[in-house]
Amino acid sequence: xxxxxxxxxxxxxxxxxxxxxxxxxxxxxxxxxxxxxxxxxxxxxxxxxxxxxxxxxxxxxxxxxxxxxxxxxxxxxxxxxxxxxxxxxxxxxxxxxxxx
Numbered sequence: 001x002x003x004x005x006x007x008x009x010x011x012x013x014x015x016x017x018x019x020x021x022x023x024x025x026x027x028x029x030x031x032x033x034x035x036x037x038x039x040x041x042x043x044x045x046x047x048x049x050x051x052x053x054x055x056x057x058x059x060x061x062x063x064x065x066x067x068x069x070x071x072x073x074x075x076x077x078x079x080x081x082x083x084x085x086x087x088x089x090x091x092x093x094x095x096x097x098x099x100x
Contacts, residue, residue: 001039001058001059001060002058002059002060002061002062002065002085002087003042003056003057003058003085003086003087004056004057004058004059004062004065004083004084004085004086005054005055005056005057005083005084005086006054006055006056006057006065006070006081006082006083006084007052007053007054007081007082007084008052008053008054008055008079008080008081009051009052009079009080010051010052010075010078010079011078011079011080012078013078024074024075024078025075027074028073028074028075031072031073031074032044032073035069035072039058040057040058040059040065040069041055041057042055042056042057042058043055043056044056056086057069057070062083062085065083066081066083
């Protein structure tokens with residue numbers, strides 16, 4: 001599995017019924033737990049004071065990430081993604097000894 005740093009910005013269309021927003025957010029939380037359990041969502045952060053998230057995600061390739069992982073998020077229609085493929089740096093202190 002490849003790793004990707006993904007910046008997600010969600011913009012709810014003006015005039016959207018708050019009940020619809022609440023339903024989708026609840027479904028998003030459930031789906032995030034499912035993707036974490038499947039090994040796709042590794043970490044997720046929110047920059048302090050900002051309404052966006054930055055996550056470490058895993059998928060077989062970028063197309064699979066976009067279609068089979070991010071594409072299944074209930075808030076997807078309101079999201080934009082910036083996807084950056086990443087790999088371990090030789091000096092990464094968390095890198096397994098076998099990869100050094």
